Amino acid sequence: MSGLRFLALILLLVAGAARAQDFAGLARLDVASSQVRDAGDGLVVDLGLSQPVPYRVFTMADPARLVMDFKQVDWGATTRTTLLNADHATDLRFGQVRPGLSRLVIGLSGPMLVKQAGMTVDPTTDQARIRVQMQPTTPAAFAASVGAPPDPGWDAAPPTALPPPPKAPGGPLIVMLDPGHGGIDPGAQAGGDKEADLVLKLGRDLAEAIDRAGGMKAVLTRDADVFVPLEERMTLARAAGADVMISLHADILTEDDTTGGASVYTLSPGALDAASERTAERHDRSDLLRGLDLTGQDDTVATVLMDLARQETGPESVMLADALVAGLKAAGADVNSRPRREAPLAVLKAADFPSVLVEAGFLSNPQDRAALESEKGRAAIVAGLVRGLQAYAAQMEAKAPLIRQ
Ligand SMILES: [Zn+2]
Known part of the structure; x- marks a missing residue:
């Protein structure tokens, strides 16, 4: 397991264990305090949330992109243009993958690694902030780091080819x-x-x-x-x-x-x-x-x-x-x-x-x-x-x- 995959898992475990009691209800994204912006040759993703939420971070290749999963996020009035303000990000999409799982996908202008990712929670308001810092890397290092760690807590059950139920003759x-x-x-x-x-x-x-x-x-x-x-x-x-x-x-x-x-x-x-x-x-x-x-x-x-x-x-x-x-x-x-x-x-x-x-x-x-x-x-x-x-x-x-x- 690469260091970065490990980091993503640790973040998830810490977030899940420490504040599990706060995860009831739906975290709303605060558009005004959220942004994807350049940081030198890299990228910073800043997300303001109404409450903490379990999340994970990983990268994918072809095309290079950063994927963030959440359990789960109400995107409210968020649009691609309000969130995206970076030359090093080529595209941005977000939405629900399935009930209980939201995803944000950011296209990267080149190979990048997750330098740091973390969630902080304001103890008085319970509002949360997730920050992910991306830094440029070599194509080889990027290729070695991509992929989500397999995790039954996040992955959907594999599709199965079920036999069709028997048909009643003359049915609709x-x-x-x-x-x-x-x-x-x-x-x-x-x-x-x-x-x-x-x-x-x-x-x-x-x-x-x-x-x-x-x-x-x-x-x-x-x-x-x-x-x-x-x-x-x-x-x-x-x-x-x-x-x-x-x-x-x-x-x-x-x-x-x-x-x-x-x-x-x-x-x-x-x-x-x-x-x-x-x-x-x-x-x-x-x-x-x-x-x-x-x-x-x-x-x-x-x-x-x-x-x-x-x-x-x-x-x-x-x-x-x-x-x-x-x-x-x-x-x-x-x-x-x-x-x-x-x-x-x-x-x-x-x-x-x-x-x-x-x-x-x-x-x-x-x-x-x-x-x-x-x-x-x-x-x-x-x-x-x-x-x-x-x-x-x-x-x-x-x-x-x-x-x-
Ligand atoms: Zn179509």
């Missing part, structure tokens, strides 16, 4: 709705809107409409502003016995692209067009934000599921995607000029049931943004998707006797 079509991004990963951002918020609203509206429509039941992978890693979304879908999965997104294609309207993606193992490639890139990168290297586990789960998926669900996913596009058009929703797209998206790869990704609109397009912001605008998209799902269910019903032979 279970529709897994998967609002993209969330928590520490806001997704695309434009005009003061976060993709994560807009697709959550759309997901909730759609879930309600699906349940109302009859013959179908909706389940959400997230119903709050929390980060859900891809493999966990998959586990949730399988546990729910999902018949189909619809991931909801509203990305930005490029800064100056005015492309608008909804489009539906299915998995393509083949060549990509440029627009699909950019979307694929963005989605595959978002899991980096979690700050943990889950590559090994990810791959195992994905491989198992992909083997299951390969023969069965490709044609059904295409059928579902086509039905959704037809539904959107019939309901008068704004549909992209090229509404059917293909991409090698991880969220689609990991499915052993038909799954599609719906770009409900593009956040770079002001009209799409306005539509997703308003209940009325969302209603057309919701009506179209419900219609598409009903058409898909009817097609599957018609095919059922053939499958049973």
Whole structure:
């Protein structure tokens, strides 16, 4: 164990043991007394908190970043711009990783080590201050220091590939709705809107409409502003016995692209067009934000599921995607000029049931943004998707006797 990892553990243990009785309730970040600023060639992170909170500090590589975990922090009115005031920090994100765990991730301009990290508590007010000092180091020393010490107190239970529950014949079509991004990963951002918020609203509206429509039941992978890693979304879908999965997104294609309207993606193992490639890139990168290297586990789960998926669900996913596009058009929703797209998206790869990704609109397009912001605008998209799902269910019903032979 490197010295720094040890230091981080000690800090956690001291903080946890000495003041455990103070950790009830939620520590609020005081924006006015919090800042990320340069200190010589290094960096200082200063966080003012309403009360002490268990925390840990570690670094990650590719790109170099400082990760701070808390149990947990109410970020209040904090924004990236109010907190970040440093040339040696390239980016800053924060949010909830899962219930009870908040994370702050700061992009570093180069290899740096944690020189010092500590929490002080004011004995009269009980307010706490966490200060982390970062100093430049060599790439080799940085590479040797990165990574979170494995700790069951902080790490999530590993995802397991559960067998889906047995289906009752003639039961409702279970529709897994998967609002993209969330928590520490806001997704695309434009005009003061976060993709994560807009697709959550759309997901909730759609879930309600699906349940109302009859013959179908909706389940959400997230119903709050929390980060859900891809493999966990998959586990949730399988546990729910999902018949189909619809991931909801509203990305930005490029800064100056005015492309608008909804489009539906299915998995393509083949060549990509440029627009699909950019979307694929963005989605595959978002899991980096979690700050943990889950590559090994990810791959195992994905491989198992992909083997299951390969023969069965490709044609059904295409059928579902086509039905959704037809539904959107019939309901008068704004549909992209090229509404059917293909991409090698991880969220689609990991499915052993038909799954599609719906770009409900593009956040770079002001009209799409306005539509997703308003209940009325969302209603057309919701009506179209419900219609598409009903058409898909009817097609599957018609095919059922053939499958049973
Ligand atoms: Zn997205």
